[in-house]
Amino acid sequence: MSIIETDGLTKRYSGGLRNSDTLAVDRISFRVEPGQVFGFLGPNGCGKTTTIGMLLGIITPTGGSFRLLGGSTPRELHAARQRIGATLEYPNFYPYLNCRDNLQLVARVKGRGESEIQDTLEMVGLRDRQKTKFKACSLGMKQRLALGATMLGDPELIILDEPANGLDPAGQREIREIIGELANRGKTIFLSSHLLHEVERTCTDVAIVEAGRLVKLGSVDEITSARIVVAIRAEGALETLSATASEFPGATGARIEEDRVLVSLERAEVAELNRFLVERGIYVSHLTLERQTLEDAFMDLTGSNAGFGVIQ
């Protein structure tokens, strides 16, 4: 039994009389199997949160269907959601309540007791700050609290939407460690993020979404080994090299990184690329093959750098 199974899941927002409709999620189908750490990737506004919102029952799909932990009817889905821990976008808690009180509200809904609240506070490092009101918490503390609320009740499936949003590198590392620990305990994790390095380190499988559509689905290894990246140095302006390399028929985009240009292409096309550049008056002084990262794969697949940091 798949933990999550979507079939043509669609969400169309009506634009009313004045605006045209917006297709936020367009016939997305994927499966998440037990024990997977599944990365759900895409630039900001591509439909990741909408898809998760539909799974969590806060957004009504306009097409397709899905099953959660085997259930598909409203009653089954509600029962399944009791076995899920999730955060969506930014942590949303009662600002006038402290961390402990906020967790207590969640614990009551999940039928959990005081000892589990304390254990959770300990696990996310908020035991000493449990009396701090949510409105006075730093973003890092808020993210930890959200993660704590997610873990209350020992859920089978954990859905995390941008859990490292706004965190400094140390905070991101902590979140990664917590996710790793949960994965080691056999939890199925559905992780939505646009921090591709984090996803590459954490996830076993990924789905890449762009403009509401699923553009790639597979294991991280499959996706990153499909193509290679060639790092090129040559005399002359990097911009000229990048522009010329991107014209090569086998290349799916070229980008400047420090003093070199990275071009993604099939391994067999490396010699062809060199000849292509020479024919256009560019003499390569340095050419190395590098393993494609998830970020490279993403660029290839979406042709977009939206929301993925500075890419010249």
Add this chain to the structure above:
Amino acid sequence: MSAPPLSARVWGVLLENEWFKMRKRLAFWMTLGFYCFITFMVNAESAFDDDSTFALPEAWDSIFSDSSTVFVIFASIALIMLASSEFSWRTARQNVIDGLSKKQWFWGKAMLLPLLGFVFLSAKLALSIGLALPDTIGAEASGPIFPGSVLAACAGLFLVFLNVGGLALLLSTAIRSAGPAMAAWFFWIGFGEQLFPAILTRFLPSMEAAFRYFPFASAGPLTQFAMYDDAAFQRLSERAEQAERAVPELPGMLFTVSVNLGWAVFFISLAYLLFRRRDL
């Protein structure tokens, strides 16, 4: 295909959580405090009047009739504040993510109606009885100090709050922001039920009867103690005769209760349907 059930455990959790959130919120206590102050001032006018006594059971007339509008207004303000903020803080969405169904979440909010009704009504009674005690002690009572009609009047006021507070719940879930929802509620009460009917009936006097069935207007008779207590009605009639005014005519109890109950069911049902249809 049926929605998840509302079991006794879920009702208990919803009530416990709503009460917890309410009592921890400073804005709620400030609203309640201000309400108590206004209620005290309204009743104090009668209580500290040297020319008359404010002894029970006669004082029930003014206890119920004078400050009941204050009760409805402040309890509705508190309800709008508590319900709307769940949308602006996006905690409604988080609550559903944390395991409540949308149906359960809504009925948790709807439970604020009886909860706030009970708290504000209790505060009103405690304050009023407290003010009436000095005159009551030692005075010769004309009847039982707590007649059964007091309980009926409390139930009536409670129903009034279900009606007018139901409108507040509807506006909170439809507008999802405290300020505009409060403004809309006051606009309806002030303009929709006072000014607009006054203007229209100048040109169309036959419309006057129809306006009596509007939510706030239909609630009016239920805030009069004379609706529940024959002795109070007798006193009201005597005062009218002394002032050479027409003896007031009160509508039938069953009909008034039905109209108020109808509005309450309509508002709460519409709020639920609207809430269920929209994404969080």
